Amino acid sequence: MKISYDLEHLPERRPGTRESEEVTAIKAFLAGTQKNMCFEYEDEKQAKRRYDSVRNFRLQHKLQEVFDMYRKRSMKSCKARKKPFTPTMAS
16 A cells, blocks of 8 residues: 655546436436437447446336336337336225
8 A cells, every 4th residue: 555645736536426417317207298218329338337327326216116217239228118107005
């Protein structure tokens, strides 16, 4: 391990984490009246990475009951579909 003090130039701090364009789009999608949406990407690797970020957002905010999502390799896209609202009866 190396420790240094009194550096000439401090490394720049990474700005605060900001949400991805996909997460912003999902939030707008959920607030709107559309029934489904699709993200299309240049390559499969980017589609997988972005799918994972949206999936993590969905899991962290417990939105599994609100919308479905899936990815197809041939289309290089992620799709989200709102689930129909089914009221639960409280006992």
